[in-house]
Amino acid sequence: DQQVKQNSPSLSVQEGRISILNCDYTNSMFDYFLWYKKYPAEGPTFLISISSIKDKNEDGRFTVFLNKSAKHLSLHIVPSQPGDSAVYFCAASRTGGGNKLTFGTGTQLKVEL
Amino acid sequence: ETGVTQTPRHLVMGMTNKKSLKCEQHLGHNAMYWYKQSAKKPLELMFVYSLEERVENNSVPSRFSPECPNSSHLFLHLHTLQPEDSALYLCASSPLPSAAGYTFGSGTRLTVV
Numbered sequence: 418d419q420q421v422k423q424n425s426p427s428l429s430v431q432e433g434r435i436s437i438l439n440c441d442y443t444n445s446m447f448d449y450f451l452w453y454k455k456y457p458a459e460g461p462t463f464l465i466s467i468s469s470i471k472d473k474n475e476d477g478r479f480t481v482f483l484n485k486s487a488k489h490l491s492l493h494i495v496p497s498q499p500g501d502s503a504v505y506f507c508a509a510s511r512t513g514g515g516n517k518l519t520f521g522t523g524t525q526l527k528v529e530l
Numbered sequence: 531e532t533g534v535t536q537t538p539r540h541l542v543m544g545m546t547n548k549k550s551l552k553c554e555q556h557l558g559h560n561a562m563y564w565y566k567q568s569a570k571k572p573l574e575l576m577f578v579y580s581l582e583e584r585v586e587n588n589s590v591p592s593r594f595s596p597e598c599p600n601s602s603h604l605f606l607h608l609h610t611l612q613p614e615d616s617a618l619y620l621c622a623s624s625p626l627p628s629a630a631g632y633t634f635g636s637g638t639r640l641t642v643v
Contacts, residue, residue, distance in 0.1 A: 458539075463631075518575075519572075
């Protein structure tokens with residue numbers, strides 16, 4: 418049973434436009450959500466996170482939105498740059514769940530010139 | 531360099547071989563993890579070590595055997611693997627109790643022939 422789902426395996430966006438990556442979760446106990454970015458031949462690197470007490474967190478060009486009632490979060494990148502081309506993983510954890518992160522399958526973002 | 535170093539980067543082994551993957555971190559973290567990434571699947575948590583004690587074994591077959599001799603080193607001993615075990619094996623570490631501070635290594639790309 419996949420508790421974190423990224424239903425779009427790939428996304429293509431033009432440089433300068435907005436990229437929106439989506440993530441859905443099924444476990445209502447999750448209270449902390451993260452986005453990781455992964456380039457080929459490298460491990461995932463932390464990008465941005467959000468606690469369930471918030472509905473938005475912004476860091477430069479990256480904004481994460483959380484809709485708890487819909488169990489949905491999204492990552493917005495604006496403006497998108499060619500260097501943003503990577504696989505983006507959504508992850509979730511819950512208080513009392515140890516330090517475990519549950520990951521989605523990832524979305525391959527390609528930013529085209 | 532992310533602070534978590536994994537060796538080797540690539541490994542090809544036969545089904546009767548015995549090999550070990552190594553992970554090293556000098557970030558002062560107290561928790562270490564092994565994840566498996568197969569194509570089109572989410573990152574799957576295999577093992578969690580917290581303060582050098584194994585706190586989670588996620589139904590991983592016994593042909594995978596972890597070892598954590600100290601808080602800076604983590605090994606994954608492999609023996610009699612199957613071709614379906616071919617995957618990217620990622621090590622991560624984090625400070626306790628935060629799940630937010632995961633730092634991943636670059637991974638070992640394992641091919642079982």
